[in-house]
Amino acid sequence: xxxxxxxxxxxxxxxxxxxxxxxxxxxxxxxxxxxxxxxxxxxxxxxxxxxxxxxxxxxxxxxxxxxxxxxxxxxxxxxxxxxxxxxxxxxxxxxxxxxxxxxxxxxxxxxxxxxxxxxxxxxxxxxxxxxxxxxxxxxxxxxxxxxxxxxxxxxxxxxxxxxxxxxxxxxxxxxxxxxxxxxxxxxx
Amino acid sequence: xxxxxxxxxxxxxxxxxxxxxxxxxxxxxxxxxxxxxxxxxxxxxxxxxxxxxxxxxxxxxxxxxxxxxxxxxxxxxxxxxxxxxxxxxxxxxxxxxxxxxxxxxxxxxxxxxxxxxxxxxxxxxxxxxxxxxxxxxxxxxxxxxxxxxxxxxxxxxxxxxxxxxxxxxxxxxxxxxxxxxxxxxxxx
Amino acid sequence: xxxxxxxxxxxxxxxxxxxxxxxxxxxxxxxxxxxxxxxxxxxxxxxxxxxxxxxxxxxxxxxxxxxxxxxxxxxxxxxxxxxxxxxxxxxxxxxxxxxxxxxxxxxxxxxxxxxxxxxxxxxxxxxxxxxxxxxxxxxxxxxxxxxxxxxxxxxxxxxxxxxxxxxxxxxxxxxxxxxxxxxxxxxx
Amino acid sequence: xxxxxxxxxxxxxxxxxxxxxxxxxxxxxxxxxxxxxxxxxxxxxxxxxxxxxxxxxxxxxxxxxxxxxxxxxxxxxxxxxxxxxxxxxxxxxxxxxxxxxxxxxxxxxxxxxxxxxxxxxxxxxxxxxxxxxxxxxxxxxxxxxxxxxxxxxxxxxxxxxxxxxxxxxxxxxxxxxxxxxxxxxxxx
Numbered sequence: 001x002x003x004x005x006x007x008x009x010x011x012x013x014x015x016x017x018x019x020x021x022x023x024x025x026x027x028x029x030x031x032x033x034x035x036x037x038x039x040x041x042x043x044x045x046x047x048x049x050x051x052x053x054x055x056x057x058x059x060x061x062x063x064x065x066x067x068x069x070x071x072x073x074x075x076x077x078x079x080x081x082x083x084x085x086x087x088x089x090x091x092x093x094x095x096x097x098x099x100x101x102x103x104x105x106x107x108x109x110x111x112x113x114x115x116x117x118x119x120x121x122x123x124x125x126x127x128x129x130x131x132x133x134x135x136x137x138x139x140x141x142x143x144x145x146x147x148x149x150x151x152x153x154x155x156x157x158x159x160x161x162x163x164x165x166x167x168x169x170x171x172x173x174x175x176x177x178x179x180x181x182x183x184x185x186x187x188x
Numbered sequence: 189x190x191x192x193x194x195x196x197x198x199x200x201x202x203x204x205x206x207x208x209x210x211x212x213x214x215x216x217x218x219x220x221x222x223x224x225x226x227x228x229x230x231x232x233x234x235x236x237x238x239x240x241x242x243x244x245x246x247x248x249x250x251x252x253x254x255x256x257x258x259x260x261x262x263x264x265x266x267x268x269x270x271x272x273x274x275x276x277x278x279x280x281x282x283x284x285x286x287x288x289x290x291x292x293x294x295x296x297x298x299x300x301x302x303x304x305x306x307x308x309x310x311x312x313x314x315x316x317x318x319x320x321x322x323x324x325x326x327x328x329x330x331x332x333x334x335x336x337x338x339x340x341x342x343x344x345x346x347x348x349x350x351x352x353x354x355x356x357x358x359x360x361x362x363x364x365x366x367x368x369x370x371x372x373x374x375x376x
Numbered sequence: 377x378x379x380x381x382x383x384x385x386x387x388x389x390x391x392x393x394x395x396x397x398x399x400x401x402x403x404x405x406x407x408x409x410x411x412x413x414x415x416x417x418x419x420x421x422x423x424x425x426x427x428x429x430x431x432x433x434x435x436x437x438x439x440x441x442x443x444x445x446x447x448x449x450x451x452x453x454x455x456x457x458x459x460x461x462x463x464x465x466x467x468x469x470x471x472x473x474x475x476x477x478x479x480x481x482x483x484x485x486x487x488x489x490x491x492x493x494x495x496x497x498x499x500x501x502x503x504x505x506x507x508x509x510x511x512x513x514x515x516x517x518x519x520x521x522x523x524x525x526x527x528x529x530x531x532x533x534x535x536x537x538x539x540x541x542x543x544x545x546x547x548x549x550x551x552x553x554x555x556x557x558x559x560x561x562x563x564x
Numbered sequence: 565x566x567x568x569x570x571x572x573x574x575x576x577x578x579x580x581x582x583x584x585x586x587x588x589x590x591x592x593x594x595x596x597x598x599x600x601x602x603x604x605x606x607x608x609x610x611x612x613x614x615x616x617x618x619x620x621x622x623x624x625x626x627x628x629x630x631x632x633x634x635x636x637x638x639x640x641x642x643x644x645x646x647x648x649x650x651x652x653x654x655x656x657x658x659x660x661x662x663x664x665x666x667x668x669x670x671x672x673x674x675x676x677x678x679x680x681x682x683x684x685x686x687x688x689x690x691x692x693x694x695x696x697x698x699x700x701x702x703x704x705x706x707x708x709x710x711x712x713x714x715x716x717x718x719x720x721x722x723x724x725x726x727x728x729x730x731x732x733x734x735x736x737x738x739x740x741x742x743x744x745x746x747x748x749x750x751x752x
Contacts, residue, residue: 005195005249007569012203012388015576020211022650023584027657031665050650054643061569061639075249076368079242086210086238093215101219180640193383193437200391200576208399263437264556267430274398274426281403289407381571381625388579396587451625452744455618462586462614469591477595 003067006078010060013082017089018053021046024093045096048172049088055179056085056115063122066136068129077125081118087111105165109157112172116151120144150175191255194266198248201270205277206241209234212281233284236360237276243367244273244303251310254324256317265313269306275299293353297345300360304339308332338363379443382454386436389458393465394429397422400469421472424548425464431555432461432491439498442512444505453501457494463487481541485533488548492527496520526551567631570642574624577646581653582617585610588657609660612736613652619743620649620679627686630700632693641689645682651675669729673721676736680715684708714739 025042028035060081067074091108098104123144130136153175157168213230216223248269255262279296286292311332318324341363345356401418404411436457443450467484474480499520506512529551533544589606592599624645631638655672662668687708694700717739721732 005199008196008572009199009203009245011569011573012200012391012576013207015388015573016204016207016392016580018646019577019580019584019650020207022654023211023587024215025654027588027654027661029661031658031662031667033667036667036671047647050647054640054647057573058639058643061634070249075246076242079246082206083235083238083242086207090210090213090215094219097215097217098219103219103221103224107224193387196384197387197391197433200388200579201395203576204392204395204580208395211399212403258437263434264430267434270394271423271426271430274395278398278401278403282407285403285405286407291407291409291412295412381575384572385575385579385621388576389583392580392583396583399587400591446625451622452618455622458582459611459614459618462583466586466589466591470595473591473593474595479595479597479600483600 003064003070003074006067006070006075007064010064010078010082011057014053014057014060014085017085018050018057021049021053021089021092024089024096041099042093042096045092045099048176049092051176051180052112052172053085053088055176056119059119059179063119063126066130066140067126071125071129073125073128074122077118077122081115081122084111084114084118088115100165102162102165105168106158106161109154109161109168109172112175113151113154113158116147116154120147120151123147146178150178191252191258191262194255194258194263195249195252198252198266198270199245202241202245202248202273205273206238206245209237209241209277209280212277212284229287230281230284233280233287236364237280239364239368240300240360241273241276243364244307247307247367251307251314254318254328255314259313259317261313261316262310265306265310269303269310272299272302272306276303288353290350290353293356294346294349297342297349297356297360300363301339301342301346304335304342308335308339311335334366338366379440379446379450382443382446382451383440386440386454386458387433390429390433390436390461393461394426394433397425397429397465397468400465400472417475418469418472421468421475424552425468427552427556428488428548429461429464431552432495435495435555439495439502442506442516443502447501447505449501449504450498453494453498457491457498460487460490460494464491476541478538478541481544482534482537485530485537485544485548488551489527489530489534492523492530496523496527499523522554526554567628567634567638570631570634570639571625571628574628574642574646575621578617578621578624578649581649582614582621585613585617585653585656588653588660605663606657606660609656609663612740613656615740615744616676616736617649617652619740620683623683623743627683627690630694630704631690635689635693637689637692638686641682641686645679645686648675648678648682652679664729666726666729669732670722670725673718673725673732673736676739677715677718677722680711680718684711684715687711710742714742 025039025046028039064078088111091104091111095104095108123140127137127140127144130140153171157171160171161168213227213234216227252266276299279292279299283292283296311328315325315328315332318328341359345359348359349356401415401422404415440454464487467480467487471480471484499516503513503516503520506516529547533547536547537544589603589610592603628642652675655668655675659668659672687704691701691704691708694704717735721735724735725732
């Protein structure tokens with residue numbers, strides 16, 4: 001059994017996740033500059049989550065490309081990942097409404113922590129399909145190290161939000177850039 | 189005519205179902221622990237429905253893989269299944285808001301009962317395409333028995349919710365695990 | 377250029393249409409039988425629209441299967457159809473909330489009238505790709521006659537709603553059954 | 565690596581964008597002609613955005629058809645485009661509610677400006693894959709000129725909304741027709 005339908009289903013779920021996030025930005029009733037400006041935190045939270053989900057989609061794309069078959073472990077590692085990703089719209093809206101509140105920012109970090117962990121679990125499931133293929137395992141091992149480093153940073157962002165939420169925001173941006181920038185360089 | 193487009197359409201519908209369920213978890217206005225804790229029943233209802241829908245997607249994946257052609261019976265058995273599945277977000281939100289209310293839990297059980305029945309009807313439609321293929325029919329017969337057993341349990345969960353809603357919750361969890369655990373074992 | 381991506385895009389749009397309709401059934405706050413019963417008209421409106429959209433999807437499936445290329449006329453006839461279909465969730469909710477109001481029922485009939493007309497236009501676009509293929513043209517001509525007959529009935533449902541909304545409901549059900557029943561027979 | 569999954573993901577995102585726009589047309593509570601008429605601006609805004617997004621989808625279809633591989637530059641140019649497109653439902657609802665307000669119309673123009681610019685950036689990414697293929701580059705150059713002309717018009721629509729919003733509406737309609745009409749002619 002091929003992995004096409006897993007890719008198609010994941011694409012569908014991620015496409016809906018990335019699009020419904022924008023529904024949480026409530027259209028203001030009036031058009032005063034004040035009410036537009038008050039949307040800024042929600043817009044920035046949406047922008048951050050859009051970049052995070054887009055990076056996840058690109059990584060998912062690469063990861064599933066390496067999958068050899070749709071076995072039960074792969075299917076359920078993927079469903080686990082999509083579950084945590086499906087919570088991103090909720091925590092984005094929650095953080096957008098309460099961006100200076102440690103609890104909201106920590107919850108956002110926690111969901112990203114679980115998403116990152118789910119990616120590592122999915123990568124293990126795929127590596128297990130390549131036993132004996134040294135090149136592939138070496139490549140997945142390197143990618144996994146970076147993945148686990150991000151997971152550790154996301155884990156740190158949870159308690160650090162209670163010190164200063166800006167530390168957590170810095171971590172979110174740093175991890176996003178650490179994935180985004182090398183790709184941009186590859187593209188030149 | 190192939191079954192690709194049925195799979196693609198079903199994937200689309202199921203992807204939207206699984207994602208909009210999370211929209212029913214209303215983002216709380218404040219960030220007190222009380223308001224976060226009050227989301228717990230809705231989160232647990234979402235988690236249960238996510239697992240239930242994910243299992244249905246995996247089973248649908250296997251089931252349609254065995255389909256030989258997109259005849260009218262298959263198309264409409266599938267549309268029937270998707271109709272009942274499309275009610276899951278509604279009953280999830282209803283049960284999440286009223287988790288100690290027998291009526292809400294019974295309604296959730298009723299929708300799962302109709303989903304399970306629709307699966308059995310879809311499987312019959314597919315088995316009818318394999319007349320004479322003894323191996324396939326034996327395999328589908330075994331799967332059908334398990335399916336009908338789950339349907340019977342879901343049927344029981346409806347009146348039992350009026351005795352104690354925890355019996356119905358136990359049934360929902362038991363059926364989910366009875367599908368999930370063997371797959372996990374297969375994956376080891 | 378093939379028609380695959382038109383099918384994929386249409387499947388996506390129709391999958392979202394059919395699923396978000398259920399979002400318009402607002403989850404009641406309490407669990408009294410009264411508040412559940414008050415949902416009945418909305419549920420019946422959803423059921424009707426689900427069957428209507430499912431029939432449209434099946435017909436779209438058959439229709440695009442006959443398309444030979446994704447020319448501009450086909451693309452835009454299809455976009456026209458999807459526009460009118462995208463209004464179905466709105467008029468379903470409107471009619472569900474006001475099922476004894478002639479204006480709401482007439483608006484529902486009007487949207488179905490435009491959907492049916494858009495189907496006829498799409499079929500013409502596809503027939504134009506088969507000039508000289510007598511068998512195909514004869515088949516499309518027969519299907520077109522039935523299509524135009526439904527369009528005439530939907531047109532009649534608009535003024536008749538102001539006589540008695542039940543006449544319009546009868547028309548909606550009659551057209552749906554006239555598409556659904558022959559398919560069921562084919563499947564036996 | 566092929567471009568199929570980029571197309572599938574983009575189709576999913578655009579399908580959701582085009583469908584959730586209709587959710588912003590709130591179903592009126594009563595059925596008076598007054599409350600229906602008060603929906604007219606929102607309906608017209610939806611109609612305009614539907615045509616704009618449908619044109620974008622058709623152009624995206626043509627554009628990605630010319631892509632040779634899913635390199636990082638293509639992936640991220642595409643994600644950039646989808647980000648700006650994902651804001652269309654928000655600005656459509658905002659403009660529909662405040663259609664005589666310069667700020668709302670200017671914001672709509674600004675989002676279309678960014679969408680148009682994102683298309684030009686995506687086209688550059690695809691042209692870069694065709695270095696040395698003079699025919700393709702000449703074709704993309706001609707299309708790019710028209711694209712940049714639309715971007716310039718959208719840029720002009722932002723300040724001009726503060727002179728008279730009707731100038732901006734004229735620009736939106738003019739650009740849409742400039743893409744739509746030649747296609748219709750091709751189809752004859």
